[in-house]
Amino acid sequence: MKEVILIKLGEVVLKGLNRRSFEDVLLKNIRRRIEPLGGFDVREIQSTIYVTPRDGADIADAEERIAKIFGIATYSRACETQKDMTAICESAAEYLHKELSSAKTFKVECKRSDKKFPLNSPQICAEVGAFLLERFPNLQVDVNNPDYTVRVEIRDYAAYVHGNAKRGAGGIPVGTGGKAAILISGGIDSPVAAWMMARRGVELTAIHFASPPYTSERAEQKVVDLLCRVSEYAGRMTMFTVPFAKVQEEIMAKCPEELFTIIMRRFMMRAAQKIAEREGCGALITGESLGQVASQTLQAIVCTDEVATMPVFRPLIGMDKVEIIDLAHRIDTFELSILPYEDCCTVFTPRHPRTRPVLKFVKRAEEALDVDALLEDCLSRVKITKIHPNR
Numbered sequence: 001m002k003e004v005i006l007i008k009l010g011e012v013v014l015k016g017l018n019r020r021s022f023e024d025v026l027l028k029n030i031r032r033r034i035e036p037l038g039g040f041d042v043r044e045i046q047s048t049i050y051v052t053p054r055d056g057a058d059i060a061d062a063e064e065r066i067a068k069i070f071g072i073a074t075y076s077r078a079c080e081t082q083k084d085m086t087a088i089c090e091s092a093a094e095y096l097h098k099e100l101s102s103a104k105t106f107k108v109e110c111k112r113s114d115k116k117f118p119l120n121s122p123q124i125c126a127e128v129g130a131f132l133l134e135r136f137p138n139l140q141v142d143v144n145n146p147d148y149t150v151r152v153e154i155r156d157y158a159a160y161v162h163g164n165a166k167r168g169a170g171g172i173p174v175g176t177g178g179k180a181a182i183l184i185s186g187g188i189d190s191p192v193a194a195w196m197m198a199r200r201g202v203e204l205t206a207i208h209f210a211s212p213p214y215t216s217e218r219a220e221q222k223v224v225d226l227l228c229r230v231s232e233y234a235g236r237m238t239m240f241t242v243p244f245a246k247v248q249e250e251i252m253a254k255c256p257e258e259l260f261t262i263i264m265r266r267f268m269m270r271a272a273q274k275i276a277e278r279e280g281c282g283a284l285i286t287g288e289s290l291g292q293v294a295s296q297t298l299q300a301i302v303c304t305d306e307v308a309t310m311p312v313f314r315p316l317i318g319m320d321k322v323e324i325i326d327l328a329h330r331i332d333t334f335e336l337s338i339l340p341y342e343d344c345c346t347v348f349t350p351r352h353p354r355t356r357p358v359l360k361f362v363k364r365a366e367e368a369l370d371v372d373a374l375l376e377d378c379l380s381r382v383k384i385t386k387i388h389p390n391r
Contacts, residue, residue, distance in 0.1 A: 241382065243382075
């Protein structure tokens with residue numbers, strides 16, 4: 001029995017004259033993600049993408065990866081059969097035997113894009129339904145609230161039988177929304193922010209700030225592991241690790257303690273922007289949520305953004321912690337994020353950080369620092385790591 005994955009597009013179909021370019025990027029992303037699994041034919045016909053395994057390639061593994069590709073509304077594993085009612089009925093009974101044996105009620109739905117097929121959709125549903133009622137005595141028809149729905153699609157070259165479609169990752173294909181740099185830490189929030197922007201088609205570059213010897217190699221590896229999880233959705237990316245301890249030590253030695261966090265954040269934005277510009281990014285992304293910590297009050301964000309000349313996206317800004325944690329569970333980053341390894345944002349934490357910093361006082365405090373020299377020093381020692389999905 002020949003199996004195929006049928007992929008239905010989501011928001012992409014609304015792109016008008018740009019639709020073709022979005023579809024091309026989505027096809028490229030699908031081919032790239034399943035290529036390591038073996039041979040697959042990937043083709044798009046009439047708003048449906050067909051993924052067909054060749055040479056014994058594992059369709060179950062392909063299905064798992066396809067579930068995490070942005071731009072896909074739904075997907076279904078289906079049985080491909082001849083455009084003949086006997087073959088369609090027999091295929092439905094055999095391919096969906098397990099589901100139909102355990103269900104009490106069912107219905108049949110049909111789409112007939114091949115208008116030359118001799119039966120119309122209601123006639124096909126009636127014939128397949130009657131066949132399955134005879135084959136499965138446990139079943140009754142319920143067209144309003146069935147336990148299971150059998151779907152038949154009559155297309156140009158074959159017929160396809162499958163059950164309920166699964167929900168895809170949604171969004172639009174990564175690579176259609178420009179490129180941006182995510183400031184990534186080992187916490188819960190920034191991996192979720194990265195996922196949310198990738199879901200809008202943004203290609204990601206990752207920037208992480210590490211503070212050895214105050215932070216360990218395990219803490220940095222934790223960030224790499226988090227990005228590998230995110231890359232299952234966002235695709236491969238490059239991670240730039242910026243050594244930040246010297247900057248933090250200078251701030252701690254020469255600036256008021258209550259302003260330490262906000263001055264550190266301004267340095268992070270400056271350094272991230274220089275890397276982002278070099279990598280061709282058009283924006284920065286952070287995992288900040290308004291009011292969550294001292295550096296994320298409105299006044300603190302104003303002070304932070306004063307050093308940025310490119311847009312700063314904060315996709316979590318209006319979400320509460322419970323909502324962010326729910327998303328972290330959904331994308332499978334939560335358990336990694338709560339591992340107890342130190343983060344550069346948690347070392348040198350002031351006892352009483354200023355929650356309403358005033359920009360002119362922050363800038364005055366920074367005059368004690370050689371900002372350009374500190375930036376040049378840390379950026380000259382950046383480490384680059386390549387991140388790949390399913391690593």
